[in-house]
């Protein structure tokens with residue numbers, strides 16, 4: 001086992017060496033512009049891109065013509081949300097009442113910020129609040145739909161807590177009301193079975209670097225039939241990607257994206273099971289070793305490989321300092337200029353003190369049981385060390401409810 | 411974020427951890443002053459207890475801290491610095507000296523401010539318990 005160990009696969013993943021191998025010839029041998037129709041270099045590049053389009057489409061049950069290459073999930077989300085809003089707007093630029101959009105408060109910023117921009121530009125946005133389990137239900141969506149709703153955008157799985165929304169049912173509600181449905185599936189696709197037909201999805205975003213592919217390349221699925229979804233382009237230029245996203249294609253990146261999709265499709269079943277067993281071990285042993293350890297979000301509807309755990313009375317950043325051989329994320333944002341804890345955890349209604357006390361651990365293709373055992377031992381030691389220092393843990397042990405104390409806030 | 415060696419040392423080997431008894435007990439003790447500053451929702455709470463001799467010298471100090479490594483180091487350092495000082499000398503300790511000693515980066519200055527506040531609050535508590543006047547200056551707020 002090499003230290004430090006990597007448990008931050010929800011941030012990004014190691015590129016699979018098989019993916020790198022697939023990419024390499026496209027840098028130095030088949031280096032043509034895939035839009036060059038007059039020579040073998042161009043044809044070779046185009047063949048690589050076409051194959052990747054099939055691999056990507058196959059992973060989500062789509063057709064190859066329904067894939068638009070982008071630079072990543074951020075761009076895919078921007079294109080889907082702004083592109084659909086502008087295409088289906090009910091009033092021209094400069095007016096109010098241009099249409100209603102539904103999203104959720106615990107979406108990724110790459111969804112929330114485009115929605116906020118649209119809000120400033122005359123659209124109305126409803127931000128749904130999930131329950132404390134972090135789940136957005138089809139009923140919540142149904143209740144929010146209005147006559148002027150043009151777009152619903154709800155993530156498939158949450159990047160901080162790993163909770164899974166009921167996308168097929170939300171999609172069905174949207175279909176019933178004739179509303180375009182986008183899902184940010186960055187954390188879901190490649191890890192869990194996806195079928196845009198069965199699951200009633202119109203637009204779907206994902207990113208290469210979360211699925212053991214290269215960074216800087218992503219895809220947007222855009223439904224072509226029943227119903228055909230149209231988007232206004234965000235990047236204008238040479239008219240690539242059927243006019244939806246101009247710019248010479250990143251051929252090696254796209255080839256790598258395709259290869260990553262194919263590997264995920266082939267290995268998903270066994271990988272899921274293996275990672276689920278490791279995650280459950282991690283959660284259960286930590287809960288068994290210490291009191292006031294809470295797994296955040298719904299207990300069952302969650303990704304196999306990701307967990308977000310609050311260790312009561314211990315501040316997240318100091319905990320990270322105590323586990324420096326484990327690369328992971330903390331729900332506490334004390335390092336940044338704002339001292340706000342994660343808006344996702346706060347969105348669940350989690351008390352700030354628990355939000356400040358959380359770790360996100362995300363396993364991946366190369367995670368081993370030995371690493372999980374090591375993480376359990378390290379985290380246990382660090383939490384015990386910090387609880388011995390924690391005035392809040394003392395109060396808790398004296399039977400005092402710290403949420404009832406009036407703190408000298410500052 | 412990179413921590414200075416001194417912060418890491420205080421984090422790994424915090425000095426003077428503990429208290430002089432449960433919160434309900436020390437409330438009654440006239441020789442003990444308690445300062446609790448910060449709030450869990452801000453991500454840091456410091457508790458400083460001082461034990462003061464008849465001569466007004468801080469004989470012993472104990473801390474507990476919920477907070478980041480810099481907050482832990484600031485309060486640990488504060489206990490080292492105030493031990494053996496008179497209460498009035500201890501009041502002279504400014505947060506900027508803590509920042510210098512621990513090489514705290516700008517985003518962590520609030521940790522040193524909190525440590526200074528905890529010293530003052532503990533001393534004020536001690537003085538109030540003993541019928542001594544406390545300085546008019548209230549704890550200065552600091553931006554979060």
Ligand SMILES: Cc1ncc(COP(=O)(O)O)c(C=O)c1O
Pocket residue numbers: 010011071072073074075108110155157158159184186187207208209218
């Ligand atoms: C749910 C979700 N959406 C969008 C993104 C943005 O992906 P990218 O940085 O690849 O554009 C991420 C990754 O951070 C994510 O987790």
